[in-house]
Amino acid sequence: MANLDAQVRESQEQVSEAQARIAELTSRIETARTKIEAGEDATLDIENATLEEVHAHTEVMNANIAELIMGLDDVTAAFSRDFDEMRSKTGWESFVGIFSKARSDAMRQDRVRSASIDDKLQDLISKSDVIVKLLESQLATLEEHKVKVGDNLNETLDEREATVGELEDLRKQIKAMDPEIIQLENKIANETDAAKRTKLETELADMNARYNEMVQQEQVKLAKSQTLERYIEKGKTWVDSLQNQAATQMVLINKLQTDTKQRVVLYDALTKSLKTAQQQDIAHRINEIGVQTDQEAQTAMAGIGAATNQKMADMLEAHEDHMVFARDVLEQKAKADERFARRFQEIVEKHDKNLYGG
Template sequence: MADFNAQILESQKQVAEAQSKISDLTARIDAARSSAANGQAIDIANATLEDVHKHVDVMNANIAELIMGLDDVTAGFSKDFDAMRSKTGWESFIGIFSSAKSESLRQERLRTASVDEKLQDLIAKSDTIVKLLENQLATLNEHKARVEKNLTETLTDRETTVGELEQVRAMLQGMDPKIIELENKISVETDAAARTRLESDLAELNKQHNALVQEEQVKVAKSQTLERYIETGKTWVDSLQNQAATQMVLINKLQTDTKQRVVLYDALTKSLKTAQQQDVAHRINEIGVETDKEAQAAMAAIGAATNDRMADMLERHEGDIVFARKVLEEKAKADERFARRFQAIVEKHDKNLYGG
C-alpha cells in the first residue's frame, strides 16, 4: 500500500494547492469589486479561472483513481478469506502424516492472519479521503457564499448606476430644446447687447451640457465595468457550484463503499468462524469410543448452544439481509453517479489503459 499512501499524500498536496488557487481568485474578485464600483478596470484574467479549472480536474482525477484503487483492494479481501478457509499446500502435505499437526498449523495461521488489520487500514484510508473531500467542499461553499454576497452588492451598485445614467440622459434631453431655442434667438437678434447676453446664456448652457455629457460617459464606463465584474462573478459562482457537486459525488461514493466494506468484512468473518466451528465439531465427532459418553455430552451441549445460536441467527438473518441489500442498492446508485461523472477514468481503470 506504499504507492497508495504516496497517492493520498499527493492528493492532499493537490487539494491544498487547489484551495490556494481558489482563495487567490476569490480575493481578486473581492478586490475587483471596489475597483468596479469606482469605474476602474478589473484585473481578473480568464487564464486564472482556466488554471483553477485545470488544477481541480487533475485533483479530482487523482482522487477518483484513489477510489478505484480502494475498490480493487476491497475485491482482494474475498480471495484472502478464501485462502484462510482452506489449507495451504504445506498444511495439506503435513496432514498426510499428522492431521492434528496440520490443523494446528492452520489454526496458528488463522490466529495470526491480519485481514482485520488490512480492512481497518482500508476503511481508515477511505475516511482520510472523505475528510479531505469534506474539507474541500467546505472551502468551496465558503468561497461561493463570499462571491454571491459581493455579487448581490454589485448588482445593486449597477442598478443604482444605471438609474443615475438614465437621470443624466433625461437632463441632457431636457437641455437640447433650450440650446436650440437660444441658438435660434441669437441668429435673429440684431441688438448687440441683447445678442451678447444670449451668447453668454448659451455658453453657460453648453458648459452644463458638456459636464452632463462627461458624467454620462463616466456612468456608462462604470456600468460596463460593473457588468463585466458581474459576469465574472457569475462564472466563478457557477464554477464553485459545479466543483461542489463533484465533491459530493466523490464523498457519497466513498461513504457508501465504506458501509459496503464493513458489511463484507462482517459476512466473511462470520463465514470463517462458521468454518472453524465445523472443524471443531468434526474433531469432537472423531473422538474414540473410550470417550464416547463424554463426547456425547459435549455434543449435546454444543447442539443445544448451536440450536440457540441458530435460532438467534435465523431471527437476525432477515434484518441482516435487508441491511445488506440496502447497502448494495446505495452502492449501485453511488457507483452509477461516480461512473457518469468520471467516465474516462473508470474506462481507463477497467481496460487497463494506463500510459496510453
C-alpha cells in the same frame, strides 16, 4: 497499501494547493470590487482572475482522488479473495495433512489467526476517513468562497442596477436639452439687438457647459456600468465553478461513506463465513473420535448443539434486521457508484482497462 499511502499524501498536497488557488482567485475578485468602489480601473484585476488554471488543477486533484477511491475498491476485492483462500487449505497444508491431519489443521488455524483481518479493515476505513476529511475540508472551502463571492455579486448587481438607472436618466436629460439648445441657437441667429444677443449667447454657453458635463458623466457612468458588467460576468462564472466543484466533492464523499458502510457489512459476512468453516472442521474432527470416547463425544456434541441452537435462534432473530440493513447498504452503494461513474467516466474506463499513460 504503500502506494495508497503515497496517493493519500499526494492528494493532501493537491487539496492544500487547490484551497490556496481558490483563496487567491476570490481575493483578486474582492480586490477588483474594492477598486470599483474607489472609482479606480479594475479591468486588469478582473482579467487576471482567470479560472483556467484553477479548473485544471482541480480536475487533476479530483481525478487522483477518484483513482485513489477505486484503489481502495481494488484492495477490498483483493481482501475478499484472501478470505476465500482462508476457507480452504493451502497446497502445503494439504500435503502436510497426508501425514498429520492435526498438524495440517493447526497450520491453517495459525494462518487464519495471523491474517490480521480486523487490522486490514481498520486500515481501509482509516484511509477512507482521511480522504473524506480532505474532501469535507475542500467542500467547506468551496462553500465559504461561494457565499463570500455571492454576497459581493449581489451587492454589485444592485450597484449596476442603480448605475444603469442613473445612466438612463442622464441620457433622458441630454436628449431633452438638444431641442432647447437648437431653439436657443435659432434665437441668437435671428436676434439683431447686441445686448439681447450677448445675453442669449451667455445662456447658450451655460447650457452647453451643462450639456458637456452631462455627456462626460454619461461616459463615466457607461464605463462604470461596463466594468460592473464584466465583474458580474466573472463573479457568476466563479460562483458556478465553485458550485460545480462542490457537487463533485459531494459525489466523492457519498461514494466513500457508502463504500465504508459496505466494507463493514462485507467483512462481517466474510468473517462469519470463515468462523463457520472453522466450526465445520471442529464438528468433523468430533465425528472422527473413536468408539472408546463416544460418551465424551456425545456430551461435547450435546453442549455444542445446545450452544449452536441458541446461537442459531439469536441469529435468526437478528437475521431479518441484518439483511434489511445489508440490502439498504448495497442499494446506497449502487447509487453512489452510479453517480461516481457518471462524473468520472473517463477515469473509471482507464482504471478498468488499465489504460494509464495512454
